Structures are given as structure tokens and as C-alpha cells.
Amino acid sequence: MPKVTTLGQFIIEKQADFPYAKGELSRLLRDIAIAAKIVNREVNKAGLMDILGQAGSTNIQGESQQKLDIFANEQFISALTSGGECCIVASEENEDIIIIDPKDRKAGKYVVAIDPLDGSSNIDVNVPVGTIFSIYRRKDFDTPPGLCDVLQKGTEQVAAGYIIYGSSTMLVYTTGRGVNGFTLDPSIGEFCLSHPGMRVPEDGTIYSINEGYYMHFPKGVKQYIKYCQEEDRATKRPYTSRYIGSMVADIHRNLIKGGIFIYPYTAATPSGKLRLVYECNPMAFIIEQAGGRATNGDKRILTIEVEELHQRTPVFIGSKNMVIHAEEFMKEAIELSFAYDENQGFPFAVD
Numbered sequence: 001m002p003k004v005t006t007l008g009q010f011i012i013e014k015q016a017d018f019p020y021a022k023g024e025l026s027r028l029l030r031d032i033a034i035a036a037k038i039v040n041r042e043v044n045k046a047g048l049m050d051i052l053g054q055a056g057s058t059n060i061q062g063e064s065q066q067k068l069d070i071f072a073n074e075q076f077i078s079a080l081t082s083g084g085e086c087c088i089v090a091s092e093e094n095e096d097i098i099i100i101d102p103k104d105r106k107a108g109k110y111v112v113a114i115d116p117l118d119g120s121s122n123i124d125v126n127v128p129v130g131t132i133f134s135i136y137r138r139k140d141f142d143t144p145p146g147l148c149d150v151l152q153k154g155t156e157q158v159a160a161g162y163i164i165y166g167s168s169t170m171l172v173y174t175t176g177r178g179v180n181g182f183t184l185d186p187s188i189g190e191f192c193l194s195h196p197g198m199r200v201p202e203d204g205t206i207y208s209i210n211e212g213y214y215m216h217f218p219k220g221v222k223q224y225i226k227y228c229q230e231e232d233r234a235t236k237r238p239y240t241s242r243y244i245g246s247m248v249a250d251i252h253r254n255l256i257k258g259g260i261f262i263y264p265y266t267a268a269t270p271s272g273k274l275r276l277v278y279e280c281n282p283m284a285f286i287i288e289q290a291g292g293r294a295t296n297g298d299k300r301i302l303t304i305e306v307e308e309l310h311q312r313t314p315v316f317i318g319s320k321n322m323v324i325h326a327e328e329f330m331k332e333a334i335e336l337s338f339a340y341d342e343n344q345g346f347p348f349a350v351d
């Protein structure tokens with residue numbers, strides 16, 4: 001019988017990689033995994049329960065909240081609050097950071113930013129959804145925990161991961177030493193190592209972007225899409241277009257098969273749609289650790305200054321060579337843009 005390594009065993013083994021750590025990060029990851037199992041249980045039977053559909057409320061971004069958005073948010077906050085390792089939770093679903101009142105006057109070392117349910121518009125139709133998390137060490141231990149502990153650049157992350165609730169449920173995470181994936185075995189209720197040392201292929205043939213917004217895309221993106229669609233055997237084009245509409249699921253597929261995921265700025269969303277702190281930074285950390293690349297079309301996502309909790313950014317992420325190529329299209333379009341084009345207008349600046 002093949003040896004099974006559970007997430008718990010794996011974390012303990014990896015503890016040796018962090019001789020200075022006292023096990024708090026391991027406990028934090030374990031707490032996240034427990035909340036993920038509870039959310040998984042509810043997602044799996046959502047159709048049978050009264051938890052599909054909209055909750056009738058909106059979050060800080062003005063998006064209507066699904067019942068499962070709220071349920072997942074409560075589960076992760078509760079697991080992180082009772083765990084004791086975390087002093088702040090920043091969530092897509094809460095306008096402000098949540099400061100956890102330390103039970104024993106000693107605040108936890110870690111800060112967690114979370115998108116409790118990613119792709120929530122897909123819940124009602126049985127399409128994969130996810131959870132994204134990002135972990136930072138507190139910035140300043142001399143002052144009480146506050147927003148400055150959250151507004152750190154992506155390069156400061158100590159760990160990041162996602163859970164995909166799909167045809168199977170997987171937890172994928174990195175602590176900066178590669179990426180490992182664990183599949184939930186429902187018969188034993190444990191995440192088991194199934195994808196050790198995940199690497200994103202350097203080249204790919206899948207492009208993922210919401211082409212419904214094509215008319216509103218900047219010129220460089222339009223030209224890159226045209227390039228993907230052109231016929232050329234040598235470069236295996238036309239590429240395949242795949243867009244689920246759940247960032248976690250789209251990036252997970254491209255991580256395994258090779259591909260690029262783009263959510264650019266548009267006229268309607270000049271800063272892009274996706275959020276830097278709890279969507280793009282964690283996914284960028286994972287993809288870079290798997291050998292891929294993540295930028296805003298120009299600049300590495302992980303080095304973007306974080307000024308606001310719910311800050312947005314355009315994102316180009318996935319197979320290294322595909323992202324570099326898309327960036328070249330962006331640069332060329334901007335360089336050629338000094339002549340005003342009556343039909344296209346000026347392309348927007350990236351920064």
C-alpha cells in the first residue's frame with residue numbers, strides 16, 4: 001500500500017526547515033485546514049440546505065454577498081480567532097481589519113488576509129469555488145496590532161495558499177520553499193499529499209480571460225488575444241481559451257497544465273478588478289514559487305506598494321514565458337500610443 005502523508009504530518013516534517021519557528025505557523029496552517037474542511041462540507045451539500053443564493057447584503061466592494069460567502073467568512077474568522085496564533089484577520093467580506101483580542105495578553109505573531117470564498121457567483125451552478133489565504137508576520141511588535149501589519153508588500157508573505165472546492169477538494173500552499181498540493185480524502189477526512197513540488201510549465205497553450213469585456217480591454221491585451229487566436233503550428237497556436245470565472249480554479253488549472261490568466265484594467269475598472277492583498281499577492285507568491293510569473297502587465301505583483309486593504313490591481317499570471325510575452329504586447333502598445341487613435345483612444349497607463 002502506498003504511504004500516505006497527511007497535511008498534518010507534512011507540516012511537522014517541514015517544521016525542521018524553520019528552526020527559529022516555534023510551531024505557531026504550523027498550528028495556523030492546521031487551523032485554516034480545519035475551517036476549510038467545514039466549508040467544504042457545506043459547499044458539497046449546499047443544494048440540499050438553505051445556503052444557496054444571495055444573502056441580501058453587500059460587502060465593502062458593493063458586491064452582493066452570497067450566503068456561503070458569509071458562512072465561509074465566519075468559519076475562517078472563528079478558526080483563526082480561537083487558534084491564538086493570529087492577531088489580525090483581513091477579509092474580503094469585512095470593511096475593516098479584525099483585531100483579535102488576545103486571551104492571555106500576548107497577541108499572536110501572525111496576520112492573515114483571506115478571500116473566504118472566491119468565485120462566489122459560481123456557487124449556485126456547481127462550478128468550482130475556492131478560498132485564498134495569505135500569511136504575514138506582524139511588522140511591529142512594539143505597537144498594538146494595526147492596519148500597518150496588513151499593508152505589507154507581497155514579498156513579505158511567510159506563507160500563502162488556496163483551497164479549491166472542485167471535483168475533488170485540494171489545499172495548495174507555499175511557505176517560500178516550493179509548492180505542495182494536498183487532496184482531501186473524504187474517507188479519512190484528511191488532506192493527503194498528492195501533488196508534491198508543483199511546477200507550472202514554462203510555456204503553455206491556455207489563455208484565460210473574460211473575453212466578454214474585449215471591447216473595453218487596453219490595446220496590448222486585445223493584440224495579445226489576437227496573437228493567441230492566430231494559426232501557427234510552430235508555436236502550437238491557436239491556443240485554447242478557458243475561463244471558469246473563479247480565479248482559484250482558473251489559476252489552479254493553469255498551474256497544472258500551463259497557461260496564462262489575465263484580468264486587466266478596463267475603462268470601467270481602471271485599477272483592475274481583483275484585490276491585491278487577499279487575491280493577487282497570495283496567488284502570485286504560489287505561482288512564483290512554482291516557477292511561474294505574476295505581474296500587473298509591467299511590474300511584479302509582489303513588489304506593489306500596498307496602500308489600502310481592498311486595493312485592486314490588474315494581473316497577468318501563470319507560465320513564465322506566456323506572461324513575459326503578454327507584457328511585451330502591453331509595452332509595445334503603450335510605446336506606439338503617443339499618436340491618439342480615434343477609435344481606440346489612448347491606452348491607459350499601467351501604473
Ligand SMILES: O=P(O)(O)OC[C@H]1O[C@](O)(COP(=O)(O)O)[C@@H](O)[C@@H]1O
Pocket residue numbers: 063092115117118119120121210245246247248273
Ligand atoms: O466575472 P468576472 O468579471 O470575469 O470576474 C471573475 C473574477 O471575479 C472573482 O469571482 C472575484 O472573486 P470573489 O468571488 O471572491 O469576489 C474571481 O474569482 C474571478 O476571477
Ligand SMILES: [Mg+2]
Pocket residue numbers: 115117118119247279
Ligand atoms: Mg475572489
Ligand SMILES: [Mg+2]
Pocket residue numbers: 069092115116117118119120
Ligand atoms: Mg470572495
